[in-house]
Structures are given as C-alpha cells and as structure tokens.
Amino acid sequence: MNLVTFTADGRQHWGVTAPGGVVALSGRFPQWRSLRDVIAAGGIAQVLETAQGKEASHPDGSFRWDIPVPDPEKIICVGVNFPDRNAEYKDGQDAPPFMSLFPRFARSFTGHGQPLIRPPESPQLDYEGEIAVVIGKGGRRIPRAEALGHIAALTLCNEGTIRDWVRHAKFNVTQGKNWDRSGAMGPWLVPFADPAQIEDIALETRVNGALRQSDRTGRMLFPVAEQIAYISTFTTLVPGDIIVTGTPTGAGARATPPVWLKPGDVVEVRAAGIGALVNGVADE
Structure with missing residues (x-):
C-alpha cells in the first residue's frame, strides 16, 4: 500500500492505494488534515x-489524483546532479564543488493523470523526470550518516x-520553474x-513512448544523504518538506533543435520500486 491524496465529489481526501482504486482514511483520523x-x-x-x-472506497475513474503532500513548508530542487547533465555546461569541471538549489512552490505541480x-x-x-524524497523527521545540521533516517517516503516528480x-x-532560475501546474508530482508516497x-x-x-532520459541514482x-545534510545546514528541515533530487540528461532543451512539449503529448516518469507518473499536456 502507498499513501495518496485525491479529490472526489468536490472534497480532498487522503488515504492509501487498494486494488481497483483508493481507500479514503482522512475521515477516520480527523486530527490529521493532510x-x-x-x-x-x-x-x-x-x-x-x-x-x-x-x-x-473510490474506484479508479471516480477521483482525481492530487500531489501527495499538498501543503509542504518547502520544496527544494537539486540541479545538475548527474554526470552527463554536468557535462552539458562545458565549464571544465568534472563535478561542481557544491550542489545547485532552487525552490518550487506547491502550486507549480499537478497530480498524476x-x-x-x-x-x-x-x-x-x-x-525533467526526477525522484523526490519527503522528510519525515525534521532537523538542522543533520549528519550525512544519519540523513536517510530522516526520510518518510519517496515519490516521483x-x-x-x-x-x-x-x-x-543572471543568478536564478526561479521564475522558469514555478509556473502554475507546469510540473507534476505523485502518484503516491512510497513509505521509506x-x-x-x-x-x-x-x-x-x-515522451509519447520514446525514451528521453535514463540513469540511476547511484x-x-x-x-540523497548528502543533499539532506547540506540543505539542513542552512535551513531547518521539517516533516513534509520535499527534496527533488535531480534529473538525468535528455530534456527537450538539449535536442537539436530543441523539442518542447505540446498539447496531446504524454510524459511518463518511471522509477523502479516507486511506480510511474503520467501526465498529458494542455494549453492554459
């Protein structure tokens, strides 16, 4: 079973996956809003x-998938975190000395489907297909050796x-990363x-069945442990915070000529042991 947030009959619920649908459990635990x-x-x-x-309680087709944690305090994304992505920058560095980070807002994501x-x-x-980790145990200056113990769950982004x-x-990417519903997260949280x-x-x-990105977290x-340790050095991580851990090479911007997503396209992000996040594309 995996943890889910979904909307049905005009109300948002949380619960777990079940054969053929989802089980709403938020009504059984009114003390936990999300x-x-x-x-x-x-x-x-x-x-x-x-x-x-x-x-x-809700069969497939009777509900809308929402992003699993709809109200995180922070979503922090790690950029340029795979060797081939680093090589795209052609700056002569085998690896950057420190990780690149930027924030995203929950409103910039939509749910699976x-x-x-x-x-x-x-x-x-x-x-940009990525794996995201959800913090379960908060902390400041978390040692790298203890960092994975602070993860509650995994999801896809x-x-x-x-x-x-x-x-x-000149110095930031925030405005290109935070358009309403330009990204997706889900479908669920896999307990870690x-x-x-x-x-x-x-x-x-x-994209439309064609493989565009492929790599391994190793x-x-x-x-990930280093990400948690580094980020928690300057900001306190709290339960529900999300770290989006980095994307492999192969985004549309790197094609010759670039290939942008258009209405009718279908994008699938898949990771072993987590599942598949699938979204179409539509114009605003």
Whole structure:
C-alpha cells in the first residue's frame, strides 16, 4: 500500500492505494488534515495498519489524483546532479564543488493523470523526470550518516520548466520553474524503510513512448544523504518538506533543435520500486 491524496465529489481526501482504486482514511483520523500531518505525527504505520484488508472506497475513474503532500513548508530542487547533465555546461569541471538549489512552490505541480499546463507567454515547456524524497523527521545540521533516517517516503516528480524564463535573470532560475501546474508530482508516497530504495535505482522519462532520459541514482554527483545534510545546514528541515533530487540528461532543451512539449503529448516518469507518473499536456 502507498499513501495518496485525491479529490472526489468536490472534497480532498487522503488515504492509501487498494486494488481497483483508493481507500479514503482522512475521515477516520480527523486530527490529521493532510498527509503532512500524518508524517509529522509519525502516523504512517498506524494508517497502513488501519487500511489492512479494506476495499477501495473510490474506484479508479471516480477521483482525481492530487500531489501527495499538498501543503509542504518547502520544496527544494537539486540541479545538475548527474554526470552527463554536468557535462552539458562545458565549464571544465568534472563535478561542481557544491550542489545547485532552487525552490518550487506547491502550486507549480499537478497530480498524476492531470495535464501539465503550457502558458500563453511561452511555448518552451520542457520535462525533467526526477525522484523526490519527503522528510519525515525534521532537523538542522543533520549528519550525512544519519540523513536517510530522516526520510518518510519517496515519490516521483516531473519538474516541468519554462526554459526561456529560466534564462531571464543572471543568478536564478526561479521564475522558469514555478509556473502554475507546469510540473507534476505523485502518484503516491512510497513509505521509506530501506536505503536500497534510493541508493541505486533506475529512473527514466518517456515522451509519447520514446525514451528521453535514463540513469540511476547511484550515479548522482550529490547522493540523497548528502543533499539532506547540506540543505539542513542552512535551513531547518521539517516533516513534509520535499527534496527533488535531480534529473538525468535528455530534456527537450538539449535536442537539436530543441523539442518542447505540446498539447496531446504524454510524459511518463518511471522509477523502479516507486511506480510511474503520467501526465498529458494542455494549453492554459
């Protein structure tokens, strides 16, 4: 079972996956408004135990997938975190000395099965398939050796980007990374219990069935444990915070000529042991 947030009959619920649909559990735990509250309370095990043996309350097709943690305090993204991505910058560095970071806002993501939105201001909507980690145990200056113990769950992210807006400014990419519903996250949270779930798993992105990105987390320039340790040095991580861990080479911007997403395209981000995040594309 995996943890989900979804909307049905005009109301947002959280619960777990079940054969043929999902089980709504938010009504059984009114003290926890969202999965962020479940995580903060250390309630994942209790929720999964409660769900044992229950049939789907909402069958497939009767609900809309939402981003799993709809109200995180922080979403921090790691850039240029695979060797081939680093080589694209042609600056002579085998690896950057420090990781590149930027924030995203929850409003810039949509759920599994919902379209990525291309704005009228630019046709340059691009994809970036990534794995995201959700913090379960908060902390400041978390030692790298203890960092994986602070993860509550894993999910997938399509870190959709408006490329020309990334280049509007000299020192940041924030405005190209935060268009409403330009990216996606989900479909669910996979509870994290074993370092093997993140240390060396396959990640790939396909557009209309064609493989565009493929790599393994074991090749990250800055592994997840290092990301948590470094980020928590300057900001306190709290339960429900999300770290988007980096994308492989192969985004549309690197094609010759560049290939941007357009209405009717279907993007699939898949990672072993986590699942598949699938989204279409639509104009705003």
